[in-house]
Amino acid sequence: MTDFPRPPPRYSATFTPAVNAEIRRAAATGIYDIRGGGTKRHLPHFDDLLFLGASISRYPLEGYREKCATDVWLGTRFAKKPIHLEIPITIAGMSFGALSGPAKEALGRGASAAGTSTTTGDGGMTEEERGHSKTLVYQYLPSRYGMNPDDLRRADAIEIVVGQGAKPGGGGMLLGQKISDRVANMRNLPKGIDQRSACRHPDWTGPDDLEIKIMELREITDWEKPIYVKIGGARPYYDTALAVKAGADVVVLDGMQGGTAATQDVFIEHVGMPILACIPQAVKALQDLGMHRKVQLIVSGGIRSGADVAKAMALGADAVAIGTAALIALGDNDPKWEEEYQKLGTTADAYDDWHEGRDPAGITTQDPELSARFDPVLGGRRLKNYLKVMTLEAQTIARACGKNHLHNLEPEDLCSLTIEAAAMAGVPLAGTNWIPGRNGGF
Amino acid sequence: MEIYDLAADGLRGLNASLHALKGTTNQTAWQVKNPKGAHAIAAGIDAPIDVTVLGSTGYYCAGMNKQATVRIKGSAGPGVAENMMSGTVIIDGDASQYAGATGRGGLLVIKGNASSRCGISMKGIEIVVHGNIGHMSAFMAQSGSLVVLGDAGEALGDSLYEARLFVRGSVKSLGADCIEKEMRPEHIALLADLLKRGEADHLARPEEFRRYGSARKLYTFNIDNAAAY
Ligand SMILES: Cc1cc2nc3c(=O)[nH]c(=O)nc-3n(C[C@H](O)[C@H](O)[C@H](O)COP(=O)(O)O)c2cc1C
Numbered sequence: 001m002t003d004f005p006r007p008p009p010r011y012s013a014t015f016t017p018a019v020n021a022e023i024r025r026a027a028a029t030g031i032y033d034i035r036g037g038g039t040k041r042h043l044p045h046f047d048d049l050l051f052l053g054a055s056i057s058r059y060p061l062e063g064y065r066e067k068c069a070t071d072v073w074l075g076t077r078f079a080k081k082p083i084h085l086e087i088p089i090t091i092a093g094m095s096f097g098a099l100s101g102p103a104k105e106a107l108g109r110g111a112s113a114a115g116t117s118t119t120t121g122d123g124g125m126t127e128e129e130r131g132h133s134k135t136l137v138y139q140y141l142p143s144r145y146g147m148n149p150d151d152l153r154r155a156d157a158i159e160i161v162v163g164q165g166a167k168p169g170g171g172g173m174l175l176g177q178k179i180s181d182r183v184a185n186m187r188n189l190p191k192g193i194d195q196r197s198a199c200r201h202p203d204w205t206g207p208d209d210l211e212i213k214i215m216e217l218r219e220i221t222d223w224e225k226p227i228y229v230k231i232g233g234a235r236p237y238y239d240t241a242l243a244v245k246a247g248a249d250v251v252v253l254d255g256m257q258g259g260t261a262a263t264q265d266v267f268i269e270h271v272g273m274p275i276l277a278c279i280p281q282a283v284k285a286l287q288d289l290g291m292h293r294k295v296q297l298i299v300s301g302g303i304r305s306g307a308d309v310a311k312a313m314a315l316g317a318d319a320v321a322i323g324t325a326a327l328i329a330l331g332d333n334d335p336k337w338e339e340e341y342q343k344l345g346t347t348a349d350a351y352d353d354w355h356e357g358r359d360p361a362g363i364t365t366q367d368p369e370l371s372a373r374f375d376p377v378l379g380g381r382r383l384k385n386y387l388k389v390m391t392l393e394a395q396t397i398a399r400a401c402g403k404n405h406l407h408n409l410e411p412e413d414l415c416s417l418t419i420e421a422a423a424m425a426g427v428p429l430a431g432t433n434w435i436p437g438r439n440g441g442f
Numbered sequence: 443m444e445i446y447d448l449a450a451d452g453l454r455g456l457n458a459s460l461h462a463l464k465g466t467t468n469q470t471a472w473q474v475k476n477p478k479g480a481h482a483i484a485a486g487i488d489a490p491i492d493v494t495v496l497g498s499t500g501y502y503c504a505g506m507n508k509q510a511t512v513r514i515k516g517s518a519g520p521g522v523a524e525n526m527m528s529g530t531v532i533i534d535g536d537a538s539q540y541a542g543a544t545g546r547g548g549l550l551v552i553k554g555n556a557s558s559r560c561g562i563s564m565k566g567i568e569i570v571v572h573g574n575i576g577h578m579s580a581f582m583a584q585s586g587s588l589v590v591l592g593d594a595g596e597a598l599g600d601s602l603y604e605a606r607l608f609v610r611g612s613v614k615s616l617g618a619d620c621i622e623k624e625m626r627p628e629h630i631a632l633l634a635d636l637l638k639r640g641e642a643d644h645l646a647r648p649e650e651f652r653r654y655g656s657a658r659k660l661y662t663f664n665i666d667n668a669a670a671y
Contacts, residue, residue, distance in 0.1 A: 031663065144544040144563060147525055149486050149506040176662060188546070188565040188584045189603060193661040196601075198582060202562040203521040203540040209501070212481050216502040219457045220486030 033265040034173070036098075036354030036364065038166055038257045038302060038324060043274045045257070045302060046311045048421030049414050050430065053400045061399040068395040069405040072319050074296050075157060075226020075249040078218070082226055082249075083135055083157055086115025087391045088319035088406060089309055091326050091383075092254075092300050093139045093159060093230070095121030097174050097183045098261030098354065099327075100371035101128045102379075103363045106330055108132030109376060110383025114391075119159060119321070122172045122197055124186050125151040132380075137228065140217065142171060143197035145187040152221055157250075159228040160214070162201075162239070165258030165275070165301045167267045168232030171199035175262060177357040180366040210246040218247075228252050233278040233301065234271075240285035244295050252321065253282050255301030259324035261364065262355030275301035275312075277424035280411075283316030292316065293407075306393020313394070314409035315425060329386035330379040332363045444469050449476035453483065460510075463489040479519065484512050487529075504531045507548060520557075523550045526567055532641070539576070542569045545586065551640045558595065561588045564605055570640025580607055581617065589636050591646050599654055607654040608633055610646055619660045623653045 011017065025033065054060035061068060075082035091111045096104055098121065105128040111118045117135035120126075124146020130136055138155030140147065152158060163169065174183070176192045184191040204213045214227055229243040230252035243251050255275025260268065279299055286292035299312050300321035312320050327333075335348040340360035344353065354364035362374035398406050401413045415430040416422035422429040423436035446456050456474065463469060470491050477483055477497040484493050485505035495503065498516030508527045517535030526545040536554035543559065545567025552560075552569070558576035561569050566586045574592035581597075583605035593611035600617020606629070607620075616622075633648035 144525060144565070147544065148527060148546065149488065149508065149525075152506075190661065194663045198563065202559065202581075203502075203524045203543040209520075212501045216482040216485050216505050219453065219482040220506055222458060222461060223454075 034175070034262055034355055035265055035268070035352040036259065036261050036263075037268075037352040038259040039269055041269055043257060043302075044276050044418065044420045044424055045274060046276065046308045048276070048417045049311050049425055049427065050417060051307075051310070051314075051397055051401060051413055052415060054402045058402045060402050061404060063396060063399055066399065067404055068399050070391055070395060072296070072407070074228075074298075074319065077249045077295055078223065078247065079157075079226040079249055080222075080224045081156075083117065085117060085135065085319070087387060088313065089114075089303075089387055089390055090116050090137075090298060090319055090321045091118040092258075092321035092323040093119035093121040093137070093161070094323055094327075095123040095172075095174075095261060096126045096129070096186070097121075097123035097178060097366070098364060100363060100365055100374065101126055101182075102371055102374050102376040103327075103330060104129040105132050106374070106376040106379030106383060107326060108136070109380025110326075110329075110387065111135075113380065113384040114387035116387065117156065120155075122174075123183065125155070126186075128376075130154065139230075141197065142199060142201045143187075144202065145197070149220055152217070152225075155225060157226040157228060158217055158221070159230050159252060160210070160217075160248075161230045162210075162243075163230070163232030163234065163254070164260060165232045165254030165256050165272055166260035167263045168234040168256075168272045169199060170263060170267050170271070172197035173262050173355070175355050175357075178355065178366045183366055207242040207246050210242070214247045226250055228298070230254065232256075232258075233273040233275060236273070236278040237281040237285045240282040240297075241289060244286065244289055244291050248295060250296045250298060251282065251286075252298045252300070253278055254321075255299070257302030258300055259327075274424070275299060276421060279312060279315040279317060280424070280426040286316075293318065306390040306395075307397060309390055310394040310397040310406065310409055311414065313406050314411060314413050315427075316411070318407065325386070326383060327363055329383045330363055331361045331374065331382065332359065334361055337361055444472045445475060446472060447475045448480055448483070449478060453480055456483070457485060460484060460487050460489070460491070460493070463487075463491055465489065467491060477516070481519070484510070487512070490529075498535065504529075507531060517554065518552075523548070523567075526550065536573070537571075542567050545569070549639055551642075553641070555592065561586075561605070564588065568636060568639075570636055570642055572640075572642055572645060574611070577614070578617070580605055580620075583607075587632065587636060589633065589640060589642075589651070591642060599656070601660060602654075602656040604656060606632070608636075608651040609654065610651045613652075613654070616654065619657050620654055621657045623655045625649075625651070625653045629653055 072088040112134040118133045119137040137157045141161045174195045226249040228250040229248040231239040233255040256272030296318040298319045299317040337360035357365045359365040362370040414427040472493045474495045479500040481500035487510040488508040490509045494513045500519040502521045504512040511530045514533045518537045520538040521540045523531040524543045526548040528547045532551040537552045537556045542550040544563045550569045552571045555573035556575045560575045560579040564583045570589045577595035580599045584603040587606045590609045594613045596614045597617035599620030630648045637643040
């Protein structure tokens with residue numbers, strides 16, 4: 001045998017081991033992969049943007065000394081009782097069913113202590129959350145599980161869910177393992193079935209109907225509550241414009257990175273646009289209608305830090321929402337449960353089978369033993385700390401840019417590290433004045 | 443008897459007055475004149491009152507009703523009695539799409555025909571239709587009863603959960619997972635009661651109906667049923 005240098009085995013860039021493993025999984029089980037969480041692939045994101053900071057032409061504010069306000073008003077357009085939050089970081093809608101009762105309580109505790117709101121989710125309003133959330137947004141979803149006029153009236157705002165970033169155009173699912181007696185009862189369904197929630201609202205289609213639906217909800221609640229419309233990042237320019245036309249007080253825009261409790265992996269990874277690409281289009285729609293800052297814009301999808309908050313706001317958002325990051329702050333995916341993650345065939349920070357209801361951290365489960373592991377008081381404190389840190393981080397950046405309110409951050413404070421992000425976010429590539437596509441239309 | 447002229451005094455005033463009656467009231471009978479197809483008439487009532495609308499209504503009349511009896515002396519637009527919790531809504535004429543959608547309780551009586559998606563996602567409401575119903579009715583219906591004296595359109599009861607469907611006439615087609623089921627004595631009794639309360643006992647007898655319900659085959663995902671999803 002001749003001796004020659006053998007190149008190492010070469011993996012295909014197309015048929016990677018991960019791709020092949022998924023083909024084998026599909027062939028063995030005959031069902032698509034369902035999981036929780038958001039997109040796992042790399043996407044253009046806030047990390048691709050940088051703040052410029054102050055210079056000779058712009059002077060900074062003194063950290064800790066000079067004020068940088070963080071409050072936000074939501075629902076000032078039509079609602080008699082708009083919402084005032086101390087910080088512009090809200091907790092996104094996550095269903096009871098997906099999350100345990102104590103986890104919902106912890107979200108309420110943490111958010112209230114930090115001066116912000118939480119949001120219900122598919123499955124209705126729980127006492128745990130209403131009891132502990134000073135400001136609670138009540139979701140109005142296609143499934144209408146648990147929907148009733150009393151909860152509408154004891155909510156502080158109503159969020160009509162049209163879409164979600166993880167699955168624009170998709171409905172919900174909650175697999176049998178998580179349909180406990182209580183969940184089944186709240187949803188009026190048999191226990192233990194695989195439950196699908198509809199992807200469209202049962203009693204309206206299109207923007208003209210939506211306008212009448214919003215009017216009905218306002219009538220039922222005597223025009224008191226702010227009405228949000230939540231859209232997935234699909235066609236943000238038109239969807240924002242149509243939501244405004246239909247009479248929304250607030251538009252909630254969720255990019256494709258947005259988490260979910262349970263969705264097909266193919267949906268999470270292949271449908272929708274990154275939040276970075278969505279925000280400028282939504283802001284442009286609001287500006288074109290003369291409604292920027294009059295109809296508030298809340299954005300979400302992969303927000304992790306005060307830097308992300310500041311960047312989203314510099315692009316024109318009035319506030320942000322967090323889902324996944326809040327769960328991690330509560331203790332989800334914590335390496336302290338590594339041994340148990342291993343038993344589930346996964347590892348801390350990669351665990352995403354939230355739909356199976358076996359969460360070692362006791363957060364995305366209905367199993368009484370597992371959820372008893374989770375301490376809602378401690379969880380609430382951790383969430384409050386995290387929200388405070390994000391706020392401080394955003395203020396630090398805003399002061400460095402010379403802003404005395406987070407809302408004063410602007411696209412001119414930003415540059416981009418990549419051409420893609422420059423084109424999507426509409427800010428110049430670092431070191432140039434080039435915004436690709438700026439004169440070429442969207 | 444309170445008489446409210448909707449054309450003259452506006453929707454907000456009507457609903458605000460009706461909502462103010464929450465709890466106890468002496469003003470138990472209301473008449474709404476000149477509805478002219480306005481939307482959200484008498485939506486969100488929570489009081490044991492009787493409201494008669496003298497004409498046809500637009501979208502979502504009596505939406506989320508609790509306790510009240512609302513009578514429509516005309517036809518009703520889309521989503522009449524949507525998400526009703528309790529009480530009674532009676533329509534003399536026809537009802538447009540999504541009548542009784544997601545309703546959780548109470549009784550909806552439609553003396554004419556109902557359009558498509560009647561009883562969609564119903565969650566406990568009882569619906570009695572004297573005429574026919576359109577396609578995709580009782581889609582994903584979770585619980586409650588739908589009684590149809592006439593015929594049903596295509597895809598009745600698609601992806602049905604535990605709601606009970608009774609149709610006297612023909613059914614153009616059944617939706618996925620919806621099958622005909624045996625009429626047992628308890629169903630006859632249930633139907634007799636519904637016909638009576640639905641002001642239809644002089645029009646039909648329980649024995650003339652067929653019962654439809656869920657085959658429960660789609661309750662747990664199975665790839666061999668993929669074509670049905
Ligand atoms: C566990 C979980 C449950 C969710 N449930 C809902 C829901 O019921 N309704 C909804 O509109 N969005 C739901 N979402 C999406 C969030 O509201 C939000 O759009 C998303 O989490 C934001 O992205 P992020 O997770 O990257 O912060 C859920 C997300 C998670 C992680």
